Amino acid sequence: MSADVVLAARGLTLVYGEGPRRVRAVDGLELEVRRGEFVGLVGPSGSGKSSLLFLLAGLRRPTAGHVELLSRRLDDAPDRNAEARRRHVGFVFQEPFLVPYLSVRENALVAALDADAGPRVEALAARVGVTPLLDERPHRLSGGERQRAGLLRALVNAPDLVLADEPTAFLDHPTGHAVMDVLRAEVGRAALVVVTHDPEMLAGADRVLHLRDGALEAAPGPSTTC
Ligand SMILES: Nc1ncnc2c1ncn2[C@@H]1O[C@H](COP(=O)(O)OP(=O)(O)O)[C@@H](O)[C@H]1O
Numbered sequence: 001m002s003a004d005v006v007l008a009a010r011g012l013t014l015v016y017g018e019g020p021r022r023v024r025a026v027d028g029l030e031l032e033v034r035r036g037e038f039v040g041l042v043g044p045s046g047s048g049k050s051s052l053l054f055l056l057a058g059l060r061r062p063t064a065g066h067v068e069l070l071s072r073r074l075d076d077a078p079d080r081n082a083e084a085r086r087r088h089v090g091f092v093f094q095e096p097f098l099v100p101y102l103s104v105r106e107n108a109l110v111a112a113l114d115a116d117a118g119p120r121v122e123a124l125a126a127r128v129g130v131t132p133l134l135d136e137r138p139h140r141l142s143g144g145e146r147q148r149a150g151l152l153r154a155l156v157n158a159p160d161l162v163l164a165d166e167p168t169a170f171l172d173h174p175t176g177h178a179v180m181d182v183l184r185a186e187v188g189r190a191a192l193v194v195v196t197h198d199p200e201m202l203a204g205a206d207r208v209l210h211l212r213d214g215a216l217e218a219a220p221g222p223s224t225t226c
């Protein structure tokens with residue numbers, strides 16, 4: 001595998017439930033994402049986008065196949081997966097799930113892996129646009145400000161891989177674009193995979209992958225390859 005492959009999925013499969021309730025949410029998926037790549041992931045509701053992102057982040061165990069993060073296989077050892085995820089993956093959800101009784105700064109610091117992350121949080125806050133909000137609690141923030149606080153937490157360890165699941169779904173367009181600008185700025189150092197229903201948010205993407213029934217579709221078009 002080439003050294004700049006940050007993320008690989010090999011025969012990745014996730015089945016929920018049993019018997020007649022069985023759902024094959026991700027179906028034998030193959031994928032490689034390189035450092036410096038911005039990959040969009042689109043598809044109908046229920047096509048498996050969130051399930052795929054959870055597998056790629058090591059937040060769920062695949063039924064078959066596996067994920068490689070920086071050429072190391074995520075496996076069944078929960079401790080090792082958690083460690084790899086904390087160190088190398090930033091996950092941005094639709095809702096940032098901030099700890100309500102901690103400030104924006106403390107929400108980021110609790111996710112930081114080293115004890116002296118304070119100056120880094122300050123510098124990152126300026127880039128993410130939350131410097132004036134660092135000492136606020138989440139309930140005092142607008143939706144867009146909360147999502148930025150979530151970005152601050154997701155990016156605090158300078159992850160090699162940033163996964164975002166509909167990060168702009170609850171935001172107006174200008175705010176959504178601002179969030180995407182922050183994410184795109186990470187791409188030089190990291191790889192970025194963004195799930196969205198809004199094609200506008202994928203401006204500048206290197207590839208847009210189309211998911212249907214848990215598998216990637218070959219989609220024609222100049223900017224869409226898989
Ligand atoms: N926890 C779960 N238990 C059972 N089925 C699930 C669960 N989560 C998702 N599914 C099913 O898996 C399929 C893919 O869901 P999901 O990954 O959420 O798709 P998307 O994010 O593209 O909307 C859907 O059929 C959904 O109903």
Ligand SMILES: [Mg+2]
Nearest residue numbers: 049050051165
């Ligand atoms: Mg989803």
